[in-house]
Amino acid sequence: xxxxxxxxxxxxxxxxxxxxxxxxxxxxxxxxxxxxxxxxxxxxxxxxxxxxxxxxxxxxxxxxxxxxxxxxxxxxxxxxxxxxxxxxxxxxxxxxxxxxxxxxxxxxxxxxxxxxxxxxxxxxxxxxxxxxxxxxxxxxxxxxxxxxxxxxxxxxxxxxxxxxxxxxxxxxxxxxxxxxxxxxxxxxxxxxxxxxxxxxxxxxxxxxxxxxxxxxxxxxxxxxxxxxxxxxxxxxxxxxxxxxxxxxxxxxxxxxxxxxxxxxxxxxxxxxxxxxxxxxxxxxxxxxxxxxxxxxxxxxxxxxxxxxxxxxxxxxxxxxxxxxxxxxxxxxxxxxxxxxxxxxxxxxxxxxxxxxxxxx
Amino acid sequence: xxxxxxxxxxxxxxxxxxxxxxxxxxxxxxxxxxxxxxxxxxxxxxxxxxxxxxxxxxxxxxxxxxxxxxxxxxxxxxxxxxxxxxxxxxxxxxxxxxxxxxxxxxxxxxxxxxxxxxxxxxxxxxxxxxxxxxxxxxxxxxxxxxxxxxxxxxxxxxxxxxxxxxxxxxxxxxxxxxxxxxxxxxxxxxxxxxxxxxxxxxxxxxxxxxxxxxxxxxxxxxxxxxxxxxxxxxxxxxxxxxxxxxxxxxxxxxxxxxxxxxxxxxxxxxxxxxxxxxxxxxxxxxxxxxxxxxxxxxxxxxxxxxxxxxxxxxxxxxxxxxxxxxxxxxxxxxxxxxxxxxxxxxxxxxxxxxxxxxxxxxxxxxxxxxxxxxxxxxxxxxxxxxxxxxxxxxxxxxxxxxxxxxxxxxx
Numbered sequence: 001x002x003x004x005x006x007x008x009x010x011x012x013x014x015x016x017x018x019x020x021x022x023x024x025x026x027x028x029x030x031x032x033x034x035x036x037x038x039x040x041x042x043x044x045x046x047x048x049x050x051x052x053x054x055x056x057x058x059x060x061x062x063x064x065x066x067x068x069x070x071x072x073x074x075x076x077x078x079x080x081x082x083x084x085x086x087x088x089x090x091x092x093x094x095x096x097x098x099x100x101x102x103x104x105x106x107x108x109x110x111x112x113x114x115x116x117x118x119x120x121x122x123x124x125x126x127x128x129x130x131x132x133x134x135x136x137x138x139x140x141x142x143x144x145x146x147x148x149x150x151x152x153x154x155x156x157x158x159x160x161x162x163x164x165x166x167x168x169x170x171x172x173x174x175x176x177x178x179x180x181x182x183x184x185x186x187x188x189x190x191x192x193x194x195x196x197x198x199x200x201x202x203x204x205x206x207x208x209x210x211x212x213x214x215x216x217x218x219x220x221x222x223x224x225x226x227x228x229x230x231x232x233x234x235x236x237x238x239x240x241x242x243x244x245x246x247x248x249x250x251x252x253x254x255x256x257x258x259x260x261x262x263x264x265x266x267x268x269x270x271x272x273x274x275x276x277x278x279x280x281x282x283x284x285x286x287x288x289x290x291x292x293x294x295x296x297x298x299x300x301x302x303x304x305x306x307x308x309x310x311x312x313x314x315x316x317x318x319x320x321x322x323x324x325x326x327x328x329x330x331x332x333x334x335x336x337x338x339x340x341x342x343x344x345x346x347x348x349x350x351x352x353x354x355x356x357x358x359x360x
Numbered sequence: 361x362x363x364x365x366x367x368x369x370x371x372x373x374x375x376x377x378x379x380x381x382x383x384x385x386x387x388x389x390x391x392x393x394x395x396x397x398x399x400x401x402x403x404x405x406x407x408x409x410x411x412x413x414x415x416x417x418x419x420x421x422x423x424x425x426x427x428x429x430x431x432x433x434x435x436x437x438x439x440x441x442x443x444x445x446x447x448x449x450x451x452x453x454x455x456x457x458x459x460x461x462x463x464x465x466x467x468x469x470x471x472x473x474x475x476x477x478x479x480x481x482x483x484x485x486x487x488x489x490x491x492x493x494x495x496x497x498x499x500x501x502x503x504x505x506x507x508x509x510x511x512x513x514x515x516x517x518x519x520x521x522x523x524x525x526x527x528x529x530x531x532x533x534x535x536x537x538x539x540x541x542x543x544x545x546x547x548x549x550x551x552x553x554x555x556x557x558x559x560x561x562x563x564x565x566x567x568x569x570x571x572x573x574x575x576x577x578x579x580x581x582x583x584x585x586x587x588x589x590x591x592x593x594x595x596x597x598x599x600x601x602x603x604x605x606x607x608x609x610x611x612x613x614x615x616x617x618x619x620x621x622x623x624x625x626x627x628x629x630x631x632x633x634x635x636x637x638x639x640x641x642x643x644x645x646x647x648x649x650x651x652x653x654x655x656x657x658x659x660x661x662x663x664x665x666x667x668x669x670x671x672x673x674x675x676x677x678x679x680x681x682x683x684x685x686x687x688x689x690x691x692x693x694x695x696x697x698x699x700x701x702x703x704x705x706x707x708x709x710x711x712x713x714x715x716x717x718x719x720x721x722x723x724x725x726x727x728x729x730x731x732x733x734x735x736x737x738x739x740x741x742x743x744x745x746x747x748x749x750x751x752x753x754x755x756x757x758x759x760x761x762x763x764x765x766x767x768x769x770x771x
Binding site: 031032033034062064067126127176189192193194195196197199224225226227257258270273274276277278280281282283299300302303304305306307308310311313314317339340341342 | 403404405406493494497583591592595633636637638640641644667668669671672676680683684689690691692693695696697699700702703704705706707709710712713716720740741742744
């Protein structure tokens with residue numbers, strides 16, 4: 001199991017042994033705004049790196065996957081969205097993997113589900129006509145969640161004609177932490193409501209997969225108070241309901257440029273020395289006269305020091321949040337902030353980082 | 361967290377107002393006695409709940425009687441407003457300044473749902489409904505219930521008329537705007553055949569019920585029985601027939617709330633952060649509100665970075681940092697050089713972040729030139745007390761106008 005990983009330079013370390021051997025279904029949750037979709041996609045890439053085939057499932061209907069891979073909106077159909085080689089992730093080794101993606105359309109998923117279990121034929125169409133499908137997917141409680149979890153479990157267990165698994169791993173970009181446990185537990189609720197019959201057995205089967213060692217629920221977070229608190233609470237809730245907790249993916253980590261001690265030093269005795277250094281390096285303008293140089297440097301000094309203080313405050317906050325996360329005693333992976341904004345290159349870089357740190 | 365940071369940040373935020381965009385004037389909005397409801401929507405993680413709370417506090421300290429309805433606040437933010445328990449009742453937030461009053465509450469979905477049932481059904485029937493297992497799952501809050509209940513609660517608060525401003529925070533998902541569809545959805549459901557089918561006597565396929573329905577319905581009811589199993593189907597049917605009488609009322613309420621949202625006196629604020637994904641979601645919300653003719657007041661852009669030294673470009677700062685690290689200087693100590701280089705690198709990073717944020721914001725503003733925007737500076741720490749909320753409120757309000765009206769520290 002990985003401890004907190006350091007932030008050594010990219011591209012130099014050999015990948016660790018993967019932490020999630022045997023896991024088929026990776027559920028990725030986290031507070032909104034922490035990069036859930038991005039890290040789910042990066043994980044799907046990382047898991048495919050050595051020649052596997054993974055399926056990335058989107059459940060919230062916002063077409064984030066298409067956006068991320070820079071392709072047209074995904075239909076309700078599994079299709080290949082990317083290929084990946086170890087070299088692309090900056091890793092040694094051979095292989096040629098594929099990431100497929102699926103954006104679930106609940107209405108179609110319901111018809112498919114009904115067809116699969118009940119062989120409805122004409123009756124299925126009739127249900128659609130009277131508005132039942134519409135009703136079930138929008139008004140009726142939990143039906144959406146049943147379909148989404150059911151579909152993910154089905155894909156994770158599906159076998160091809162050769163008897164081998166169709167996908168080596170399935171990664172689900174799940175709802176945010178606040179809704180997660182209810183989302184994953186919807187089937188036990190359903191199994192309680194429908195105490196016998198096909199719905200009952202289907203719900204039981206899905207719960208068995210979700211509770212098994214084949215599933216791991218990962219949390220994305222930032223080194224900020226609220227997301228960390230939500231992660232801690234989410235993990236406790238998940239444990240209480242007997243669902244398998246995976247790892248913690250710490251996103252958008254920025255390397256500290258100055259630590260608090262350095263900032264304090266700047267603030268105190270060294271202020272004048274820094275002013276001198278800034279002048280000497282040419283920020284004092286062309287003049288060599290000390291007063292003129294000083295006049296140029298002076299207006300920079302306070303803003304720069306203020307920015308340093310803010311930075312130091314953030315570094316201290318981040319340190320405290322790291323301690324909080326360490327107490328969870330879970331495999332933790334740190335992903336760098338992609339400063340230029342997320343694009344395909346950034347996505348592959350994150351995938352390489354996940355692989356190196358043992359998340360895949 | 362000092363207010364000094366807010367002050368430096370301010371200059372940056374103010375400077376952007378001239379860039380061809382319209383500024384959003386929160387103070388005018390919340391000072392207008394005609395404004396009775398402010399709805400904050402936006403994707404998760406953009407500071408929506410904090411914004412709602414800060415607007416509520418600011419309005420209260422400017423003299424209004426305010427209630428803030430939050431959906432799922434982070435624990436410490438809730439505590440900062442004195443909301444340690446989830447009990448569905450507005451409570452006075454202590455420690456506010458001035459004549460106004462701030463109350464806050466957290467939505468309890470199940471209780472709100474129960475209240476609806478109690479309001480619309482005879483006691484016996486209400487009891488039967490609340491004991492129904494199907495109802496218990498429904499009200500425990502599957503996807504969707506939260507959105508409906510938030511709007512139901514809003515309707516209730518407005519009807520009570522104890523406050524002159526209600527600030528609502530919406531659930532952190534795209535479906536946050538699903539409530540806009542609630543009336544039409546309920547309508548088509550009630551007028552539809554599904555409900556007739558479900559309210560038919562529990563003996564599925566019984567002749568009496570089917571007499572009025574065409575042949576296809578027989579097939580369907582048989583299918584439903586097959587799908588759900590007899591026991592669940594009968595639970596559902598019991599639930600639907602028990603609630604049949606109250607659906608009318610429920611629909612009426614949904615209709616009323618919908619009209620309330622469209623009416624004068626309501627203002628929607630879309631909350632976002634200056635990042636691509638958050639602004640894409642914001643665009644979705646803006647479009648969705650326009651589709652339904654909902655009154656959009658503007659966009660609150662949170663966590664915008666600024667600098668007090670805009671004259672120093674990232675390129676120059678980086679070049680100077682490199683020169684310091686590689687060549688050193690004639691007179692400075694190595695320690696001073698390292699510190700100065702660090703300060704310059706920090707500054708370069710800040711300026712680059714600002715440039716990226718500005719690009720993202722400008723893209724949004726060029727597509728939606730009519731949407732007024734207010735920018736709120738990024739603060740280095742999290743908010744967990746009234747002072748923090750007040751600082752955010754200051755950033756939201758008009759830059760020049762310092763709170764001149766409200767009397768000093770609470771009496």
